[in-house]
Amino acid sequence: MTVVLMLLGIAALLLLRxxxxxAFLGPGLVYLLATGHSGGxxxxxxxxxxxxxxxLAIPxxxxxxxxxxxxxxxxRLFDFALALMGKVRGGLGYVSIGVxxxxxxxxxxxxxDAAALGKIQVPQMEKHGYSRRFSLGVVGSSALIAPVMPPSIPAVIFAGLGAVSTGALFAASVIPAVLMAFGLAVVVFIWVRRQPDIRDIGFSWARVxxxxxGVIAPLLAPVIILGGILGGFFTPTEAAAVGSLYMLVLGLVYKKLTIRDLPKIFVETVMTAAAIMLIVASAALVGYVFAVERIPQDLASLLLGLTSDPTLFLVLVALIMLILGTVVDAVAVLVLTVPMLMPIATELGVDPxxxxxxxxxxxxIGLLTPPVGTVLYVMSSTLKVPVGEVFRGAAPFMIPMLAICLVIIFFPDFILWLPAQLGL
Incomplete structure (x- = not known):
């Protein structure tokens, strides 16, 4: 009953925004104090x-x-992609995905991604005849590639919680991220066939x-970061540090950054990292309560009672994540659920x-789904449009992402191919 009251308290606080x-910290502390545990x-x-x-790689x-x-x-990436795709029908939609x-x-x-690219791409698309709803949808859904494609902050968190190789998780994420881009491009292809008013931009080899x-040096960044991690030259933390230094040098060379800009960038980084780590810490407090009350064991018994089939287990996990992702921050969900689901996965022989x-x-996918939907609110506030319009624009693009979840569930060896080739 005390756990139920704690969860109701968390739900009430989340509903109050x-x-x-x-929302996790308050009820968690109340539970500990009410059950005789110390503040220490x-x-x-x-x-x-x-x-x-x-x-440590997160900040x-x-x-x-x-x-x-x-x-x-x-x-720079936008200008190059635009030059390449200028004559392609619906080129700006593909440019958005490619960038x-x-x-x-x-x-x-x-x-x-949503904040940085939305301000550039949505006005350009509207200017060339694309509807606002479609423009918001393709830019918002394309932004979801970032937390899947390495370097991925959620992947770093999962690897830390699940005690798995960050490099292997990064490598396994590449194929799903590329499939996401392909699936979104298919939706763009279908949409532009029905839009006779779309205008092309023009093509010039000189512009290409x-x-x-301008993109040669920036595109070396993933080679340095991922090549270093997958090649065994760097740990993910070291690769992030080397990549940050490389990006700083590029910014100074391009004269887009000055030494005076650094305090502002560091403050932005600290604020974002602090918000993530505070969620990790508060969710861990709730996770301890679950452990004391044997919630993981009860959940394991429930799921193992429902099925001993690894495929059906993955289906249930995907459904749980889709539901939780619509109401709770993804970092908090990972911190709470990974310690509970990992032993069950091991029991059923599911690769972590x-x-x-x-x-x-x-x-x-929950980042584009109300009521939490962080990307929805970022796009809404950045471009001064209603949240509902962003969601309606993004809805068709969720279909290929859900399809990729099914690919992962029914063909897991497909995404494990790259880690296997790299010996991870």
């Missing part, structure tokens, strides 16, 4: 949750994405060559890498 970290235990649990070497990857945004990398795919190798955050020079990729992708 209290920040997720505090709560502080130790919070400290231990964030004292993890793998999680560095956030810094990398912030430096890339301030260095104008998104603008998000390219920028995702550096940002790792859907929110960062000129803009192409497959479980991680499926959980992350399923949760990311």
């Amino acid at each position: 209290v920040p997720v970290a505090f 235990l709560a502080m130790r649990l919070i400290a231990d949750a964030t004292a993890s070497f793998p999680l 560095l990857f956030i810094l990398l994405g912030s430096l890339a945004a301030h260095a104008g990398i998104a603008d 998000s795919l390219g920028f995702s190798w550096m940002s790792g955050s859907a929110v960062a 060559a000129e803009t192409g020079k 890498i497959v479980l991680g990729v499926l959980m992350i992708l399923s949760l990311m």
Whole structure:
């Protein structure tokens, strides 16, 4: 009954739009104090949750994405993609997907992509005859590639919680991220066939060559970061630090960054990282309560009672993540559920890498789904449009993402092929 009351308290606070970290922290503390635990235990649990070497990569990857945004990398990728796709019907839709795919190798955050690219792409698309709803939908849904494609902040969190190789999880995420881009492109292809008013931009080899020079150095960033991780030269934390330094140098060379910009970038990084780590810490407090009350064991008994089939287990996990992702922040969901689901997956012989990729992708769909839908609110506030219009525009693009979840569930070896080839 005490756990039920705690969960009701969390739900009530979330409905009142209290920040997720505090919605978890308050009821968790009340439970501990009401059951005779000390405040010192709560502080130790919070400290231990964030004292993890793998999680140290999170602020560095956030810094990398912030430096890339301030260095104008998104603008360069956009100009190059636009030059390549100028004569293609519906080219701006494909450009939006391609730029998000390219920028995702550096940002790792859907929110960062939506904020950085939305301001550039949506006005351009509207100017060339694309409807606002479609423009919002393709840009918002394309932003979801970032937290799936490495370097992925949710993947770092899952790897730390599940004690799995971050490099292997990164490698396994590449194919699903590429499939996401392909699936979104199919939706664009179908949509533009019915839009006779779409105008092309024009094509020039000279423009392709000129803009192409501007993306050579930025596109070396994923080679350095992922090549270093997958090649065994860097840990993910070290790779994030090297990538951040490389992006800083690029920004200074391009004269988009100055030394005076650094304090602002560092403050942005600290604020974002602090928000994530506070969620990790508060969710770990609730996770301790679950452990004391044997919730993981009860959940394991329930799921194992329902099925002993690994495929059906993955279907249930995807459904749970899709539902939780619509109401709770993805980081909090991972912190709460990974310790509970990992033993069940092991019992059923489910590869933890497959479980991680499926959980992350399923949760990311929630970023475009009310009532939480962080990307929805970022797009809405950035472009001054109603949240509902963003959601209606994004709805058709959720179909291919749900289809990719099914691919992961029924063909897990498909996404494990790349880690196997790399010996991870």
